[in-house]
Amino acid sequence: MKTDIHPDYHPVVFHDMTTGKRFFTRSTVKSDKTEEIDGVEHFVISMGITSDSHPFFTGKAQFVDTEGRIDKFQKRFGATRRAKKPKLSAPAAEAPAATEEG
DSSP: OOSSOSOOOEEEEEEETTTOOEEEEEESOOOSOEEEETTEEEEEEEESOOTTTOHHHHSSOOOOOTTOHHHHHHHHHOOOOOOOOOOOOOOOOOOOOOOOOO
């Protein structure tokens, strides 16, 4: 195995902001926030959704809009409605079909 080509691998805590559950593991991800747990320095990574809060794993439908993205979109673009298709007027009396003369 080559030396000095692999990223740093260190203790990390993934924190689910929705449920508050914490997952202790090791990763190459770093953050500015750290926490000392049992004498070991862990990087703290805050997550909006993890397996503890994702509807696929919980079987419950949850709506999480942590940053107000929908409200921001509505204010920026406004609520738009689909335009109705104009009704076509009744077809005019059809002209007799042209005949081919030989």
